[in-house]
Amino acid sequence: xxxxxxxxxxxxxxxxxxxxxxxxxxxxxxxxxxxxxxxxxxxxxxxxxxxxxxxxxxxxxxxxxxxxxxxxxxxxxxxxxxxxxxxxxxxxxxxxxxxxxxxxxxxxxxxxxxxxxxxxxxxxxxxxxxxxxxxxxxxxxxxxx
Numbered sequence: 001x002x003x004x005x006x007x008x009x010x011x012x013x014x015x016x017x018x019x020x021x022x023x024x025x026x027x028x029x030x031x032x033x034x035x036x037x038x039x040x041x042x043x044x045x046x047x048x049x050x051x052x053x054x055x056x057x058x059x060x061x062x063x064x065x066x067x068x069x070x071x072x073x074x075x076x077x078x079x080x081x082x083x084x085x086x087x088x089x090x091x092x093x094x095x096x097x098x099x100x101x102x103x104x105x106x107x108x109x110x111x112x113x114x115x116x117x118x119x120x121x122x123x124x125x126x127x128x129x130x131x132x133x134x135x136x137x138x139x140x141x142x143x144x145x
Contacts, residue, residue: 017056018129077124
């Protein structure tokens with residue numbers, strides 16, 4: 001499994017939106033890009049993908065920007081990575097594809113499937129409410145040092 005730059009940046013963008021979720025106001029794209037060190041042109045593409053995937057919403061206008069479409073506790077890292085990068089294991093037979101004609105008799109098919117399920121379970125167990133809380137705690141510690 002390899003996390004792409006798109007997947008990494010998407011997670012960082014969602015984290016920034018989750019950190020600010022309690023304020024209830026949209027965050028402008030420039031602020032997200034600056035705080036998370038994401039190239040703005042790439043972030044624009046990512047936010048469109050996240051919007052299409054039902055993760056974010058946007059508001060137009062001078063006080064517009066992006067915000068989460070649902071509560072951060074309901075968004076997992078697995079949701080974001082599968083949206084941006086697709087399947088967790090890139091094998092010819094995962095998910096079931098026509099590329100592998102011998103998946104029934106292939107000794108590796110069950111192994112790849114087990115790896116896919118394990119990665120999905122791990123990434124699915126971490127939500128953005130937990131991550132945003134850790135980020136806020138880290139900011140407070142760094143601020144007071």
